Amino acid sequence: MNHPAPVSDLYGASLPQRAATLARIDRFLASQLPPTPCVVIDLETVRQHCLALRALLPGTRIYYAVKANPAPPVLAALARMDIGFDVASIGEIGRCLGLGINAQRCCFGNTIKRERDIAQAHAAGIALFAFDSPAELEKLARAAPGARVFCRLSVHAAGAEWPLSRKFGCSAAMAVELLTHAGSLGLRPTGVSFHVGSQQTDPLRWDAAIGTACSVFNACHRAGVTLDLLDLGGGLPAQYRTPLPALAEYAATIMTSVTRHFGSSAPQLMIEPGRYMTADAGLLRAQVLLIARHGGHDARRWIYLDAGRYNGLAETQHEAIHYPLRTRHDVAPAEPAVLAGPTCDSTDIIYDRANYAMPLDLAIGDTVDFLSAGAYTASYASVEFNGFPPLATHCVDTAATTA
Ligand SMILES: Cc1ncc(COP(=O)(O)O)c(C=O)c1O
Incomplete structure (x- = not known):
């Protein structure tokens, strides 16, 4: 018991x-x-978590997933840490911009967006958008011409206590097709993202996903499109009732995997922690x-x-x-x-x-x-x-x- x-x-x-x-x-x-x-919420702990992640994943751009806790003092504290913000809606964008956060620091990471909201985000200065379907890519082309876009892959989320699978992400083959098509629509295909499921208990889930992402980078390269951004998503866990591996183990698994799959041509990494941060x-x-x-x-x-x-x-x-x-x-x-x-x-x-x-x-x-x-x-x-x-x-x- x-x-x-x-x-x-x-x-x-x-x-x-x-x-x-x-x-x-x-x-x-x-x-x-x-x-x-x-x-x-203890803001000092939020800051400490941000610093710990930055130290363990050097060079990785951190975009806080606002949905986890959008309280203005939390966002303001993280804004002072000079990180980015993964936003899911116009409401979250408004909250960030209202706090004086520059739109360039925001990434519109939701793959399900109203076209009018894409246009509004683009006009506000957001330049980085996610998609995982042909129709969303077309919306981006119409409403955010010239924007940098990345494709969310569907990956296995076994081990996640709050899985985010099925609803999001496309196959690696479709990602290659869409990313190689994006340029002809006037967009800038920039990379690949995935989410291994929230409260992911198994660090090795990132290894499998990074391997799949690398195959997309290689196939796009062969088709003449060079990608330079790998978004590692969310999934880093909190300390609930069951003890889990330390953050350092997750970070080491991720860094080892990036080196193993990409060798010396590692892309710019970004990560969108929500749960871990707050x-x-x-x-x-x-x-x-x-x-x-x-x-x-x-x-x-x-x-x-x-x-x-x-x-x-x-x-x-x-x-x-x-x-x-x-x-x-x-x-x-x-x-x-x-x-x-x-x-x-x-x-x-x-x-x-x-x-x-x-x-x-x-x-x-x-x-x-x-x-x-x-x-x-x-x-x-x-x-x-x-x-x-x-x-x-x-x-x-x-x-x-x-x-
Ligand atoms: C696109 C995206 N990024 C990041 C996150 C944050 O995930 P987590 O709280 O597991 O870190 C989510 C969560 O739903 C998400 O949908």
Whole structure:
């Protein structure tokens, strides 16, 4: 049985950085007592993750995937780190530009775009666009003439806890066909991207994808088109309940693979981390609204929280993402429980089969903290399902307060 680990184990001496993250967030929670549910983001951790990635993937251009957490203080903190931004919509573009981020630093990475939005992005100065189909390429040719375009490949996402396969990407053969055609449409074919699935637990997934990307580079070269950009996508994981290889192992696998496949003619690398940048920097605080047993064959307690599938915990769909939990009773005896959200929807169940045990003395009114919840929580929350407001985000910046 997987009992919730006491926070001293999760963020103990072996993980001093995470203990520091939580200490900063806890100081904010204790002093501000924000209403629940809410997400609290520690900007210092976001910066540290960005620096760690930059150090481990030298020369690689980082484009933060805004969708993971578009809170303006997060974007502003990352803008000061001099990185780029992977944007999915006009809304995200507007938010970046509104913060003074130059459009040249943005990449329109969504392969499904309204033609009018492409034109608006192009007019605003965005020069780099993704596509994965003939029709999208034609839209780009009409609405963003002269733009640099890259083709997203479909790659295997086995090992990803939040897979992004099937819906996106085309075959390597189609990518070659489209990239070699792009020039005649007045576009600048520039490279290839892929996404190995979000929260990818297997670093070797990048190796296979880089191999496929290299075959596209070679085939395009033979057809007279030279590509120079390889976008490694997202997929770098957060530290949820199951321990995973360290970031250094992912980075080493990627760099070794690029050298093995491309040799001395390695392209410019770019990466679009979302989850890795913000998940571990955040905590979602919820409160217990009700504890009940329903009788019958299932003797477990049902613990109903003020946060659920529709107001922050969307990625617990199919119980995919397993957040570490923390309560103030974590050293007390625990027993298996079902965790559910507050809405009148029976799909609003957070964990039923994922083997979460909750302290026996947990009571109505207690808080339950979902750790590593800084990505895909607030940005995924509904705006008023059942009348519940969007999930609030608070950002803590100790550098700003000590400056
Ligand atoms: C195009 C693109 N890039 C990057 C990301 C970020 O992925 P992750 O959060 O796994 O890093 C996503 C996630 O959906 C995406 O669609």
